[in-house]
Amino acid sequence: MADDQKPKTKLLDELEKGPWPSFVKEIKQAGEKSPVCDDLLGQLELSYEEKKGHWKHGGIVGVLGYGGGVIGRYSDLPDKFPNVAHFHTMRVNQPAGWFYTSDAIRTLCDIWERHGSGLTNMHGSTGDIIFLGTKTSELEPAFKELTEAGFDLGGSGSAMRTPSCCVGPARCEWSCYDTLKTCDDLTRQYQDEMHRPPFPYKFKIKCSGCPNDCVASIARADLSIIGTWKDDIRQDDAAVAQYARAGLDIRKDVCDRCPTRCMEWDGQKLAINNRECVHCMHCINVMPKALRPGQERGATLLIGSKAPIVQGALLSSVLVPFVPENELMDTLKELIRRIWEFWDEYGNNRERVGELIQRVGMANFLDAIGLDPAPEMVAAPRDNPYIFFQKEEAAAEPEPAGA
């Protein structure tokens, strides 16, 4: 395509200015090799002019034998922008922790230049490598090259999504379990559930190595795996003193910001009442050289977070307070099996597992998946007296131990 044929993008050109890297530049750059990008720019400029999108609603496309991993997308102005008449994206499983070699990056680039727009998202919100925009006929060839290079598609529709994880033990001193291994194992374990949508709706898993939750698992995953420890915070008194000497106001900046105020600093010695510590990470974050998570490590499993549609956004809530690291994979597999079984049977169409739990009640959900109720699961016990006593129990209640 000759230069003078390039679309006029008066509005978008504005977004090439300014210090932050420009996505318009990226599209134009890719456009140097791919005519697709010119039509994308043209349509986008029109959207900017008209203040509305120009994509048609969905459309089911995919690769052979897979029900997910491709998002079908069609322009609503195919005559005007024929090169984006089809403009599907491919979701590709990212390597755990988003680690790459330059070669791997180049391989991906080559494939996508051959079979798509040359535009990517590194990465999508769920964590996948996003290959942004291609036509239906290129899906299968792109897929073939991807798998040959050792890559595979992620999920879409009512399927498992590619799990994601924080950098964890690869580069973080606080990781309480192996997030990369867990994420990778889970991704491999559930390839089938990812590629052949078997569920009432989507299912996401995210793995954070500690309660800082650097992959936002508690807000964005149906199953959130957050590393934690059970024993005492490891404390290096000399290093604490050094922070104090260096000017850190330990009382104000550490003790007073501890959510349970379980720390005391008398100017000399830091005393932590570890029984009352809620493992929030704050003190460790502030004094990484002096404090470290304990050594009895593992993870808390939480269930059910999601975005607002339909009944309001949810945060994940505690399902298993602590699983030791060495039992983590087995526990996860067993638990996931039971959760899916229950969700399969009782979940409504487009009902996330968190919504299902809200609907049937946590206690019934626990029953169904064979877990005992534990006070760690609730912020507080119920405050309304509307208790559904189980039939068999009324009239034959033993006196509780504490009474």
Next chain:
Amino acid sequence: MADDQKPKTKLLDELEKGPWPSFVKEIKQAGEKSPVCDDLLGQLELSYEEKKGHWKHGGIVGVLGYGGGVIGRYSDLPDKFPNVAHFHTMRVNQPAGWFYTSDAIRTLCDIWERHGSGLTNMHGSTGDIIFLGTKTSELEPAFKELTEAGFDLGGSGSAMRTPSCCVGPARCEWSCYDTLKTCDDLTRQYQDEMHRPPFPYKFKIKCSGCPNDCVASIARADLSIIGTWKDDIRQDDAAVAQYARAGLDIRKDVCDRCPTRCMEWDGQKLAINNRECVHCMHCINVMPKALRPGQERGATLLIGSKAPIVQGALLSSVLVPFVPENELMDTLKELIRRIWEFWDEYGNNRERVGELIQRVGMANFLDAIGLDPAPEMVAAPRDNPYIFFQKEEAAAEPEPAGA
């Protein structure tokens, strides 16, 4: 009645033992003059044996021209306990602050001995003097004597209830408005609404002089009036120092327990950041000689608390953050008028005003009663994106000041 005719009360007799004053003794004592009490004891003993009550469901009785103030009560074993076949209670407006002279007490006693069981509750949960148990024919004579003695009935059914108030300025140094006067004025003002049930359901008002809320208004009143102040806490540094000398750990027991941590104690001087004070009363409670509420006094008005039936218990929530003391009565009257008007029109049968607000939404309620939304009314703004934009506003929104 001869002594050997007294009912056998094997179980209840157990409750005459022990150090706490015994209600069984009280009933027996009244029984010395009133045969009614013997039947009450007899029926109660039966309840203790059978573990169930023996009163029939309600029944509408009252005094001439009043629709409220009497709770009809009938035994379900009238043949066995004929003296409590009728056993209605009369609710009598207590004097504000529950202050009495011995003469007033004696007057009440004489009336109730003549016309009822001789048993009372001093006081009922709402605050009334409760005359416990009489028959229908005695209601009117009792009422006559009461009004002649300057007393009147309280409310019941879908009516205003007798307001109540804390001891306030009569004996408490913290009262930020005149709780007794307010309570008394309101009680007088709404005699008609109290005696001739005009509402969808009951309406309760309680007045506390400060945020300690000694009449539990925030939990038990449709309209809660809680005293507070707007200017700085009055502080007597010498007295603060004296508390410190006397052994009070001001940092730990005062500053660290301040909910917004807006106080600093450096061992010499207590500094309060009054802009961040939420008027919780804690520091004042702990050091009454050193700290006192400010002098710009008034009240916060809160709306809607109630017990759990039907949609769960409610606490009152802020409706007017601050009304200066001198505007209090006028503001209250105007506001109450508007609230009742709206509730009258839109309230369902047996729907408390707090429930109505939940149902129609706070913003619509504010519109209806002519108040502007204020951030003090919410613990936090909404967290869900389900905003009902008003028609006229969409398509013509001015840019907000802060944008």
Next chain:
Amino acid sequence: MSAQAAKRITDIGPPHYDKFLHPVIKKNYGKWVYHETLAPGVLCHVAESGDRIYTVRAGSPRLLSVQTLRRFADLADKYCGGHLRFTSRNNVEFLLDNKEKIEALKKELNELGFPVGGTNNAISNIVHTQGWVHCHSSATDASGIVKAVMDVLYDRFTHEDLPAKLRVALACCLNMCGAVHCSDIAILGIHRRPPKIQHDVLSKVCELPTLISSCPTGAIRTKTVDGKQSVEVVEEQCMYCGNCYTVCPAMPMNDPENDGISIWVGGKVSNARSAPKFSKLAIPYLPNNPPRWPEVVRAVVNIVDVYAKNAKKFERLGEWIDRIGWPRFFELTGIPFTRYHIDDFKHAGLSYARSAHIRF
């Protein structure tokens, strides 16, 4: 009787409080500066003028005979120039202007069987309701349990040795006339079986639409029984609140085998330090065991004792639990955590633990 008295008087409201105020109070009304506690149950309020008013507070069973009331009046005459009041928790307060008379008054009160106390960090009187003495709704008695519990907590009333105020309240059914829903410890009468419908009279004594809409969970449906219009209750949807019975006598809830008591903890009303809070479920069910409800008494005393031993100064029960966490509360009290503790009503989801903040 005079001619005026013969006229029917209505809508006069209560006597004006002004008539009943102690002269020292009248003089110093709104002019109090501070107060001190002289002993448990004995307060001294000091006015700007330097005047002092002394208060002696005595525990009361609330259900009072006129005989006892007259005795209070006599004491008021003897010690207080005839002035007394009652508190919002149904204690009686004697108001003195002479400090010297306090001890004698206390002595007489004690001799009459009325303990002096209930101030500051004592356990004050149990706010309560009618129970089998006067209400048709009760799932349990009120006064009897209060007596049994206070007998055992007696020393906690006469001593101020708790970490903070501790308010106990009792309501005999879910209507919660005792407004127990914001108490440090709440004793609540509960049913555990659906109403037993009296089909033969139902349509005669109740309005069907009102009845059906009274149910918070929508468990009531119309049904024709023996040719008569009546209703049925979907058992799985009934949580025994009794609201249907309140609007319709043909839906009685009483069931001696299944009625009983639940215990709730950690509520508060004051704004001191933390915001007011609802009480939360501690023990879902304890049997009705008159006359002394030993299971209930043990349960309450256990919670009080564990709290007294573990909480820090100024921590209300709910504030203590907020600090140590609910798991530790259940551990320390030995109360089992069950499926019933997990909310499943309207806002249930918000009560789940939505953070990784966990104590081990």
Next chain:
Amino acid sequence: MSAQAAKRITDIGPPHYDKFLHPVIKKNYGKWVYHETLAPGVLCHVAESGDRIYTVRAGSPRLLSVQTLRRFADLADKYCGGHLRFTSRNNVEFLLDNKEKIEALKKELNELGFPVGGTNNAISNIVHTQGWVHCHSSATDASGIVKAVMDVLYDRFTHEDLPAKLRVALACCLNMCGAVHCSDIAILGIHRRPPKIQHDVLSKVCELPTLISSCPTGAIRTKTVDGKQSVEVVEEQCMYCGNCYTVCPAMPMNDPENDGISIWVGGKVSNARSAPKFSKLAIPYLPNNPPRWPEVVRAVVNIVDVYAKNAKKFERLGEWIDRIGWPRFFELTGIPFTRYHIDDFKHAGLSYARSAHIRF
């Protein structure tokens, strides 16, 4: 092509991460002791062995051409033995074992237009979504607003001068693919008019029961239009969530006049100090004003600046507001508080101010 390559490969998952780890990381995997920040965007992690790995983080527009990716690969080869990664907020990280090379790498990145920063108390990259670039649902664009905002917040990315971390996120519709609901500042595309129903095709392309049940407020009812089965929307019950459109293409929501942006504040994800929280409504509506959305940029910058000026060290935006209270937040930012700020969805009652805790 080899015989093996001809076989169709499926369900293999991603390459094993092990293949991509830097040798220093592989050696010290799980053995890190602490880290230090050498400069904004430059971290040093120290292992038990004494080994160090250096990280240089650069901002990325996320939407990357293969050309740029190859340039990253070249830099990784030149400075990192070929090793790089991306972060959970879509920044790119170069991993070095040689401290000496850091400055040169930074220089090259800057020359290429990729700022180094985003660590600690900087504003990191804006997590965002597709917008008009690729989604049918969007009420606004994504990349354009991100670019406009980050151009102005640029120095906040390259400097760590905020009281704490500040996370901005953007989602172009209520589906919230950016999961903005727990962000310090969330930019959310919204509609403000009900769907415009395409009655002529509706019954052909949509399942009616699914459509009707998709509406959170039950605003959709069946209706026959021009003899065709279709639906109507009760306008008063529609809050423009667009869920009906997600399940049924015949319910488009796009409306250039009324679509726009809402701003939410005070959410967080980490468990550090306070529990994770949802973002709360700050500004209900700002217009779509491409290409630079000046109203949105001003609004975000204003909130950031007010926060930066007023919050204490370690206070996330929401924690700061918790301390000063929402009334003060609205006062300080000059944002008007409106009826829209008061929740009226499912749990609305719980968001009312249920205490007398008030700041004046």
